[in-house]
Amino acid sequence: MFTFVKPMKIQTLYKQHSCSGLSGRYITFDHIRPLLNFSSSYISWEEIGSTQNDLPIVNIKIGRGPKRILAWSQMHGNESTTTKAVFDLLKLFDQKEVIQDKIEAFFSTYTLSLIPMLNPDGAALYTRENANGVDLNRDAADLSEKESRVLRSAFEDFQPHLCLNLHDQRSIYGLPSGHPSVISFLAPSEDQQRTVTATRIEAMKEIVRVNRVLQKHIPGMVGRYDDTYNHKCVGDAFTAAGVPTVLFEAGHFPGDYNRERTRELIFYALLEICGITAVSSEIADHTDYFEIPENKVNFKDIILRNVKFHKDDEPVSLGIQYRETLIDDTIEFIPVAESIGDLSNFYGHLELQGKEKEILVNYQQNFDIGDKIATITEKTSKNTLFSSNT
Numbered sequence: 001m002f003t004f005v006k007p008m009k010i011q012t013l014y015k016q017h018s019c020s021g022l023s024g025r026y027i028t029f030d031h032i033r034p035l036l037n038f039s040s041s042y043i044s045w046e047e048i049g050s051t052q053n054d055l056p057i058v059n060i061k062i063g064r065g066p067k068r069i070l071a072w073s074q075m076h077g078n079e080s081t082t083t084k085a086v087f088d089l090l091k092l093f094d095q096k097e098v099i100q101d102k103i104e105a106f107f108s109t110y111t112l113s114l115i116p117m118l119n120p121d122g123a124a125l126y127t128r129e130n131a132n133g134v135d136l137n138r139d140a141a142d143l144s145e146k147e148s149r150v151l152r153s154a155f156e157d158f159q160p161h162l163c164l165n166l167h168d169q170r171s172i173y174g175l176p177s178g179h180p181s182v183i184s185f186l187a188p189s190e191d192q193q194r195t196v197t198a199t200r201i202e203a204m205k206e207i208v209r210v211n212r213v214l215q216k217h218i219p220g221m222v223g224r225y226d227d228t229y230n231h232k233c234v235g236d237a238f239t240a241a242g243v244p245t246v247l248f249e250a251g252h253f254p255g256d257y258n259r260e261r262t263r264e265l266i267f268y269a270l271l272e273i274c275g276i277t278a279v280s281s282e283i284a285d286h287t288d289y290f291e292i293p294e295n296k297v298n299f300k301d302i303i304l305r306n307v308k309f310h311k312d313d314e315p316v317s318l319g320i321q322y323r324e325t326l327i328d329d330t331i332e333f334i335p336v337a338e339s340i341g342d343l344s345n346f347y348g349h350l351e352l353q354g355k356e357k358e359i360l361v362n363y364q365q366n367f368d369i370g371d372k373i374a375t376i377t378e379k380t381s382k383n384t385l386f387s388s389n390t
C-alpha cells in the first residue's frame with residue numbers, strides 16, 4: 001500500500017512543511033494557541049480540561065480510522081522539542097500539496113488523539129513539574145493532579161491501541177561508544193521482573209522500526225532507556241493496562257541547544273509511526289530492541305581537560321554544565337562549574353584542552369562547584385580558554 005519515501009524526500013518535506021511558528025526551547029500555550037487553526041476536515045481540536053492555574057489542556061483529533069493512537073507532549077513543562085515536532089506533523093497533515101495519497105491513507109487508517117501540551121503551567125514556568133511542583137510522570141498511581149486526571153480520562157475514553165509518551169532528555173546522556181544519545185526510547189515494563197509481555201513486544205516493534213529510520217540520519221546515536229518498573233510512571237501504568245506505550249526522549253545533538261535538529265529527527269520518527277514513510281515495511285523483530293545500546297550518564301556540556309588551579313597541583317579536568325534559565329521569554333544557557341576530577345569516563349559535547357596550564361576562573365584562583373563561569377584564562381599568558389560569550 002505504501003511506497004518507500006527516500007531520506008532525501010523526507011528532508012525536503014521537512015524543509016517545506018515544518019511549522020515555522022515554533023522555535024527555541026521556551027514553548028508555552030500562548031505559542032501554540034494561534035496554531036490551533038486547521039483547514040482539513042480531518043483535523044479538529046477541543047479543550048478536554050484545565051490546569052491548576054486554569055490554562056486549557058487541548059486535544060487534537062487527526063483522522064477517522066480504526067487504529068487509535070494517543071500521544072501527549074510536554075507533560076514536563078521544560079521539554080518542548082517533541083511539541084515542536086508534533087506541530088510539524090500537523091502542518092504536513094493540514095496541507096493539500098504533497099503526498100496526499102499517504103495522508104488520506106493515514107486519515108482512513110488511524111485516529112490520532114494528540115495532547116500537544118499536557119502541562120501548560122510548567123511550560124510557562126519552564127519547569128519539569130506542574131504548578132504544584134508535582135512531577136506528572138510520577139503521578140500515574142495517585143492521580144493527585146488535574147493534568148494527570150485529564151490524561152487518564154483521555155486514555156480511558158479513547159481506548160488507544162498505542163500510546164506515545166513524548167519527552168526531552170538532558171544533555172548528560174550518551175552511549176558506551178562515546179556518541180551522544182540524540183534520541184532514546186523505552187518500551188516500559190509492566191512488572192518488577194520486566195517481563196517481555198505481548199504488550200511490551202508491540203511497543204518494542206514500533207521502536208525497532210523507528211530506530212531503523214533514525215540510524216540513516218544519526219548512525220549510532222540512538223539509545224534505550226533503563227526499563228526498571230515504576231508503577232507511578234505513566235508509561236508503565238498504561239503498559240500494565242494492556243496498551244503498548246513508546247517513550248520518546250528527544251536529546252542533544254552536538255551544538256544544537258535549541259534542539260531544532262532533534263525536532264526534525266522526532267518528526268521523521270513520527271512519520272514512520274504514522275505509516276507515512278514506512279521505511280521499515282519488513283516485519284520488525286522485537287529482539288532487535290535489545291540491540292539498541294543502553295543510555296549512560298557519560299556526557300557533560302563542556303570538559304576542559306588537563307588544567308591546574310594552583311602551580312603544584314596535579315592536572316585535573318573541569319566539567320561545565322549549562323543551566324537552562326528563563327530570562328525575558330527565552331532560555332539562556334548559563335555555564336556552571338559542575339565537577340572537578342579525572343573525568344576520563346566522561347565525554348564533552350565540547351572538549352577543550354588545557355595543556356597542563358594553570359588557569360583562572362572568572363579571573364580568580366578560587367571558585368566553587370555551582371558557580372557561573374564567565375571566563376577561563378591561562379594565568380600566565382592570559383589566553384582565553386573559554387568565554388560564556390562565545
Ligand SMILES: [Zn+2]
Pocket residue numbers: 076079167168
Ligand atoms: Zn520528561
